[in-house]
Each structure stands twice: as structure tokens, then as C-alpha cells.
Amino acid sequence: MLNAWNSAKEKGVINYELNCMYKLLDGDYDLSVQLNTERGTLRRKPMRFRSIKEPFNHLRWNFTKLLPNETLFQMRCLDKPYSDDLLENHVMAVNASPLERGHILIIPAVKECQPQVLNEMAIRMATDLMLLIEDENFHMLFNSLLGHASVNHLHLHGLFWPYDSDLINRKFEKVHDNVYVIQRPAWFITCIAFQLTSMEHLDNFIKNIINVAAFLTRENIAHNVFFSRAQPIRTEGDLRKEDSTRELPQLVTAYLFPRQSVAGAKPPTNFNPAAMELSGCLTAYTWRFFESLTEQSALRIIEEEAVLDENVIQKLLLELADKFAGRKSWSESTQALTQPLRECLSTNELEELVDSFQAVTSPSPLRHQMSIAESARRRSLRDSF
Secondary structure, eight states: OHHHHHHHHHTTOSSSOOOOEEEEOOSSSOOEEEEOHHHHHHSOOOOOOSOTTOOOOTTSOOGGGOOGGGEEEEEOOSSSOSSSOTTOOEEEEEOSSOSSTTOEEEETTGGGOOOSOOOHHHHHHHHHHHHHOOOTTEEEEEEOTTTTOSSSSOOEEEEEOSSOOGGGGBBOEEEETTEEEEOTTTSSSOEEEEEOOSGGGHHHHHHHHHHHHHHHHHTTOEEEEEEEEESOOBSSSOSBOOOTTOOSOOEEEEEEEEEOEESSOOOTTSOOOSHHHHTTEEEESSHHHHHHOOHHHHHHHHHHHTOOOHHHHHHHHHHHHHHHTTSSOTTOOOGGGOOOEEOSOOHHHHHHHHHHHHHOOOOOGGGGOSOHHHHHHHHHHHHHO
16 A cells, blocks of 8 residues: 555655654643644645535535546455445545555545445445554544535545554443443543454444444534554553553554534644544644644644533433433434534634734725625625535
């Protein structure tokens, strides 16, 4: 995979050279931060969405428009096909605006044009890659619509990150067999964890993730999923216990974060809390932000832009406990969990707005010749596209 990625890079597929810097933040959560200024300015602009279940739209950019040299492999599983149609194209593609060397995209059944909603096929492919790539720095990621997905075409990210998420060292509470939860302040956002303890449990591992993700989608709750390798999840002992010698088995583990819904990405001045960020792996797009970032300021951004109201979280966890225990069916929904779409300005966005006003210079009088009505009409036309 890395050889194919490097070959694509040599052919000019990658938008920029990777000149990333990293630092670790002092504090309770061992957050790591990457400086990647090129991604902030050269990546494709993320799209805005209005619903977690927004239908696929052929008129908007999607992965059927990938160039031939952006495709690394066609994926298939011989002993257990991903779908009944053996001719379906399951694509591994290069991410042209990568976070790190080897950053890929997995697009299941690309020609089916599925919206960005997790399904069994996507989870299976992510799990298979986690099992195939025996590198503890490799992760698979999923961002739902309104959870910082940039394209409404079913896809997952795969990438290498040089620092562990501290989630793998944390104590959780048991919800069900191989299903756990960690809540604030043990972690800075509530997280549901699923661990694959043996290949005999593969189907249940996938089923549990899909059940929770499908339930959140029905309830219009945005979510992110972070796959990693982790020591067996603990439910007793210290809040944090690191396996520094790697004596314990490293098991494929999926961490799912229910979160606030957001309409679209902000200007790339700080970071957007998506799957990597909620696991503690942040990306800064400007030197100023990278240099000044502290754990406290990072947690403030996540608190404002991702953390769900505590009452909603507790209702959600009770619902999930009932469903895993069989007291309620997975298809049963509850309106009490419906979340509003957040389009207000966060503290950092307000600061950006103040900075932008301070930077404004007096415009030419000629710019005021356009009527207010004409200006509004043009804005309306622009927004419609």
C-alpha cells in the first residue's frame, strides 16, 4: 500500500509535500498536535450539509470523479465477498491532500453512489484493513455527515499517526459483551468502544458497531468512528494504565463518538473536531495556532463544537443499554434524542470575526455602486450552488 501511495506521489497526484511537525500537549489527555499548513490551504473545500441522512447528489463532487492515477487498488475478499455482486468496485484511493504519508480513502462499491452512512460493508472493509496492516500507528476513520464528513459519498479514511491516542490506556465501563463506554471527565467526550477479541467474534463486532451507528443515524445524531489497536479494555483499576512494553495483545478496537451536529467546516485556522481529533490527535493549519495551542484551549474548542448536552448523553446511554440487553429493539427510536443543527459562532470563530474586521481596509467607492437588491440576488445565486 505504501509503495503504491509513494508511486502515486511521484506521479504528481499529491497536492503538496508533507513537511509536518508534531508536539505533545501537557495535560491530562496526552493530546498530540500536527502542523500541516498545506492541507489547510490546498485541500478541496469541505461541503456543507443539512441532514445526516442527506441523499447522494450526482451534481456535487463525488468519488466517481477520481482520476485513474488516484486509485491504488481494487479491494475484494475471496472467502467472504463484500457483496453479492462480484463485479462491484471497492476502491482504495490516495488522499490527494493527506495528513500523513500513506493517507488513503476506502470507497465501498464506488459506482453504487451510496451516501455517507455507515453500513456493514464499510465496517467490514475497515476491520479487514486493520487486521491486514499490522502497524500500531495505522488507523481507520469515519466521519458522518454533520460530523465533518467533507463529501456525501460513502468513504473511510486510513492513515498512519506517529503517536498513540491515550484512549487505548483508559479504563471503561462495560455495557455489553465487548462493548464499553467512557464518559467525561475520564475522557473529554463520551465514547463507546467495541473490541474484537477473537476472529470468532468478528460478526458480532461488526454487528454491534452497525447497530449503534444506525440507531444514531435514525436519531439524527452525528458521529465519528476511530479504529485503532489497543490493549484489552479494562473496567477495573487505575483510570489510566499504559502498556509501555507492549506485553499485552493489541486488539482491533473501534471508538465511536456521538457528537453535536455542525453544518460545515470552519475556515482552517484551528481544527475541526472529527474522528482523529476526538481521539486526541489534532491537526493545526497555522503556525500561530500550533505554537499557542494548549490542552485547555483544545478542550474548549471540542467542548463548544462537539460535546453533546449531558442530558442527551445520559438518555442515549440508557437507550443503548436497553437495546443491548434486549429490553428494546434496535429499530425502536426516541424523539428525545433529536439534536438541533449547530450554526452559531464558537468563541474561536468570534475571535476570527473580530480579527477580520480589524484587518479590513477602506474599500474603493466604486465597490458601493452595486445595489443592495443586486448584491442579495447574487449571494442567493451563489449559495444555491
